[in-house]
Amino acid sequence: MDVPVPPMPAPLCLVNNKDGVLSLNPAAMAVLQEVPQPLVVVAIAGPYRTGKSFLMNRLAQRRTGFPLGPTVRAETKGIWMWCLPHPRRPGMTLVLLDTEGLGDPNKGDSHNDAWIFTLALLMSSTLVYNSMGTIDQKALEQLELVTQLSELIRVRDGDKDGNSSAEGEDEAEDCEFVGFFPSFVWVVRDFTLELRVGERPISEDEYLEQALELKHGHGRKVQNYNMTRECLHNYFPTRKCFVLPSPVGAEEHGRLEELPEAALAPRFLQQAAKFCNYVLSSAWPKALPDGAALTGRGLCMLLHSYVDAINSGRLPCLEGAAAVMMANENAAAVAAALEAYARGMRGLSLPAEPARLSASHGEHLREALVVFQRRSFRDRDQEHQRRLMEQSSTEYSRLQEENDAASQRRCRALLAELARALDTSLARGAYAQPGGYRAYEAERQRLLEGYRQADGKGSKAEEVLDEFLAGRRAEAEAVLKADNALSEAEKQLEDQKQQAQLLEQQQKATAERERQLEALLADERSSYEQNLQALEAKMQAEAASIQQELNRALEAKLREHNELLQRGFRERAALMEQEVAALRREMNTTNNQELAANALDAVRAACDLASVVKMTRALRGTAV
Template sequence: MASVVPMEAPICLVENRDRKLTVNPKALQILTSITKPVVVVAIVGLYRTGKSYLMNRLAGKNAGFALGATVQSETKGIWMWCLPHPRKLDHVLVLLDTEGLGDVEKGDSTNDSWIFALAVLLSSTFVYNSMNTINHQALEQMQYVTELTELIKIKSSPQAVREEDSAEFVGFFPDFVWAVRDFTLELKINGCPITPDEYLENGLKLIKGNHPKIQRANLPRECIRKFFPKRKCFIFDCPIYDKKLLTCLQNVQESQLEPAFKSQTNNFCSYIFSNAKPKILSGGIMVNGNRLGKLLETYVRTISSGDVPCLENAVLSLAQIENSAAVQKAAKHYVEQMALKVDFPTETLQDLLSVHTECEKEAISIFMKHSFKDENQKFQKELVQILETKKDGFIRQNEEISTKCCQTQLEYLSQSLREAISKGTFSVPGGYNLFKKEKEEIINNYLQVPRKGLKADEVLQRFLQSLAVTEESILQTDQALTEQEKALQAEQFKKEAAEKEKLLLKQQQIEMQKNMEAQQKSYEENIIQLKRKMEEERNKILEEQNRILDAKLKEQKRLLEEGFHEKAEEMNRQMENLQEKMREAESKKSSWWATALDAFSTGLMIILPGAGKLIGLGLNALSRCFK
């Protein structure tokens, strides 16, 4: 596992002491070091029901998570074991074993509810472990699922969660697996064989009637059906019928286990390995260990403060941290690649800007990959500003290296000339022509020096300007020349200097134009990659909404089959509301894109002023591609 401390055994992740939940810093450090996507499997259930044994099997071990042989609960809080995923490359399997629910020694069940809620929030597959059968008593013990809407908020709005909004929990909640242990019944209904999944669905059928007792009995059934549309059931025989061996199951050899139990356990593990999905937040945001650890910190901190975790706020808080890190990661990549790819000094500014464009594109791509929910493109603008500043720094560095290189060469080549001037070598008749010959030889030798960089002409021009006064003096004191020849030479000298200055100015204008063009390319690349990312995010949201819609449609069909027409009609209203929201979102797409593009464009033009001068031709074309 990349960036993961090898874990030979589980470690307590969330401690439950003195009715207070705290995150174990050592375990958090391990979790946040994981940069790969995580598949998170959490198991909950009443104490002494064999949860830890199942988790050890998922880890491929007999021992690891503590197995208790007494009536006391062994696991306190939430324990974590991070392992390479056996079937998904570049993924990490995170197993979470929770303390047993309903432990009579605890006295207060408040933390049971929070442990249950945390297991739901952290996992991508949630396993509920129970004993013997799925009956009325087993469902009564699932009262924790009925408390989820009181323990968790989706939106930060102070308004109470409306019934039709409860479907949004589906976007955050995991897949659901019910594991029934020590199952002794026949899988039959009315004499016909059924599958474990059919057994679960039969147990979740609603009871008809309006009596308060019936409504209370239906509540956990409705919550499971509403919050966990993807459900799976596994039944397990008793692992071994020898009570002495049963108390030390971690030491039992594979050959001593009941064949049926071995087969059932293998099927369970195979299903989890093949079907348990990576942890994904609402909107298709992939979660790695680092993100999961940050979310856990936010949840536990909120619970400890006596407040209710808000998923929207937790994700936004995570986005602030992640987006800031994404900016730094992208900027670091840009600097490293520029330093690696730019061969200082470059012959032209365009040579450097071509590398800049390539490295900038990569940096923006890295930012897009690691960022999410960048409200108003705040962090993208920050990256643009950083890259523009870094680019300017590389341009200055390139110019400074070129200038220093050229000055060094000219100092070396002109050494004999300066010595001759000091000695008065040219203060004789015919001295001016001798001076010109020496100067032209220096220029020719300088021009032949390779890799002088983009400041070669400018430094040469400044060098010649530094000799101008001396040259004029030598010209005027040369007695071999007539006054007319001196005048002509002086005029020629001034003309050549003016032309060189003009060429230098033109070169500077070209460089300014190239820089503006680079800013234009930067602008366009940011817009294109932003458009691509937002389209991907929008498609993920639509997929999520369609999944919710599909789940509601199936639940409505089932309610009609069970004869609950009023509930089916209410479900129909919820679906109509959701479809209306989806249609509104689609109809607003074009205007929303235009508004978002306009706001982002304005921000970019402040950061990239050169782009604003060239942007007119490209903006309309870019705008059209968002419609």
């Protein structure tokens, strides 16, 4: 199980914004890189000096952390990050991102506002927009950055390549943004109005939706009025609103972190707690459009890709960045899994008996698959998992060859040691006399008994013995011929016994090779069965995640469609119906069981192919 990194004692600057150039802080990236858990990423944006940092400290359940600052100069520059164990969701990490205030006159470059806002949006699973007073036209004009998003990012390579695209294509891409964008929470600070329409009380969410209602008509003024509102509708189907009254008197606004809880207005504390409870309980992990949750490594790679694109003057490409991230993560997953396998197998002392080597292979392959499944990221077509199985099979073959070589060295050394007495007697001519063959044969039988009783000979015990006996065949014949105490008939009988013994040993060596070949094929089958089981479990989880994301998207589209109909925007509702139909088609064509079955059939075919290849290699080795 992944061990969470220790909580950060204080926030770190993640994205530095200096002189109009964005850069990543290596220290903060190193912290984020090491988070192995799914991330719930909450970012906050809004006009400068509106109390964003105070809200983020409340989410962190700390009094201090993100700098609040008592002056009119914005304290936060760039994007600051705080990684903490999620207080409500074990096994997840809460990442809080505090962004520099929008519209700070000291920056002198509003273009940087757009990029900071865009990065916060692309990195977060929940985006909090913090403003003051009311949600009116002025507040919406401050949020006009959302209208620039279609000009700042692209979904895939080839989009917005400098050529003007058709309006319908732009609208189609805008609709795809929702798959990458976070849920949206609007917090209105120092709110003094009553939440009611006429005599009817309304909720905070109703207040937001009324403020986002579109005007009918086609004139320029209507288009300008609707522009930001339409983008909020299109990009953020999940919207939530909280209104907070003033926490204290105007003169104490700048030092909220210094005041005790008792000094803050009870209604403010109540609403702040309601906001925190909603975000901590409802915010989803940061994920790709198909529901694949990101860890720290994945988010780091996406952030690198986005910042590199921005600094080089290109538009960040969402699908391209995700594809690069997944490829890198899966390659790293293969490497980590192979290292886990190799590390486990290195603990095995060679030569090992084939059964011991096989059991160790099975054990450490299971460990490698667990490592891979934990770290891999949407391994489409199971390319990287097949690579893992192929490379682990190659490594196992290499270890078997190494084990065979170690067995041969051990057996040859053992036979040489056991044959020392026999060789000494031969050198002294002890067997070159009547009765010498009987003495020679008795010593050779003692040698064979000692060899068979010895442990740790490994996989080549019979083969090396066959080689040894065949190599000393001429020696045995010479001793037999030189023994004048034996009749010709006795010599012929002894020679037949030697030939039978050699034939029996050859058969043992052949049987040993056949057993090892069968065991080798059994290992391959066992390996791929483990592979299939691990793959099936992960694919089922991923399919459920994809289905969940599609259901959420469909629910959001249907809700938006119904709202458009209720407000009389039939043309826009008709366009939304096309999106709903396309989403339903996608759900039908990505049937979970069908996807899993097709993928598993492909892997089974790969398994069969690998087994055939392995069998061919083994048979060739046997023939040689």
